[in-house]
Amino acid sequence: MKVLILGGKGLLGGALAKAFLGHNVIVWDRAELDIADETSARKKIPELRPELIINCAAWNDVDGAEDHPDQAERLNGTAVGSLAAIARELGVTIIHYSTDYVFDGTNREGYDEDASPNPINAYGRSKALGERLLREAIDEFYLIRTSRLYGPRPESPAAKISFVLRIAELARLKREVSSVDEESGAFTYVKDLAEATRRLVRDSAPYGIYHLTSSGQATWYQCAKEIVSSLGLATVVRPVPRSAYPVRRVIPPYTLLRSTKVPHLRDWKIALRDFLTTNPI
Structure with a gap:
């Protein structure tokens, strides 16, 4: 095909x-x-x-x-x-x-x-x-x-870098990172x-x-914590409100997509660890 x-x-x-x-x-x-x-x-x-x-x-x-x-x-x-x-x-x-x-x-x-x-x-x-x-x-x-x-760095230089990759790179460079502990969603x-x-x-x-x-959902902070843990880093992750990182858009607070036709993909923590342990960051 x-x-x-x-x-x-x-x-x-x-x-x-x-x-x-x-x-x-x-x-x-x-x-x-x-x-x-x-x-x-x-x-x-x-x-x-x-x-x-x-x-x-x-x-x-x-x-x-x-x-x-x-x-x-x-x-x-x-x-x-x-x-x-x-x-x-x-x-x-x-x-x-x-x-x-x-x-x-x-x-x-x-x-x-x-x-x-x-x-x-x-x-x-x-x-x-x-x-x-x-x-x-x-x-x-x-x-x-x-x-x-999220996934590996895209081939196109114009492509957007994912939150997961950005946090993983920052966590290797800094002793402390902060992330918004609001707006649950599925990574x-x-x-x-x-x-x-x-x-x-x-x-x-x-x-x-x-x-x-x-499967499952997390805030940006919860995801960042899991990234640091999966990488085995000592970097401290601090939760902050959205007001610490203001944006121009209005953000939907709960965006869980329920699937009634096919099973959800695997658990977000399992998938995240798989990505972080099998791809060079």
Whole structure:
């Protein structure tokens, strides 16, 4: 099967390329295709004739979306609708990734796949727009919501460095680090997410929305503590309130994604230790 991965040199794209080994994997990053350029996408993708399109290209500067909402909506929203329309015209499946930030975070019990999005910041609104346009354009889709991704340093120098990698590097350099002890969420290893994505395709799972995150949740502080412990470091981790690190966006306080269709991925602590002990930091 010819698999086209868009955003292929980013954090998730690199993991997907490995997960789909054995297929004819084509990796495109922005240098090969700017997905916001619909004219170029309508020319290049049909010429390639992929049998599966996986889109993990995205605007992921969450605070930057507050300053540039139009750019975020063009990449996370309008471009997704265009890709879905191209996939429909080619008669192929499209996989697209979204976020827990499409919800307002007021439900402590979490959100299942059928919950109605209610984003409270510009990034969340841009991702919710992409979800809506995807669903309007095509029936043969997997819309995968996930959260707080981490993994090895991406190949693309423009890609965002994950919280886990940033804390791991700081903890090796400093005697003390501080982290926000608020905003619980599921920290998810991209390797696990990519492998779960392949299973959906392999098993011909029903099309629709899926929630794929690690089991369990933690605050940023709790995750930072686990990182330091897993690395065997003596670095002290101090809990601080969000006000110590103010941001421009409004942050949903509880963003647990409940999965009613497939099992959650493995426990977040187990996945985190696996990553930290098998990858050079």
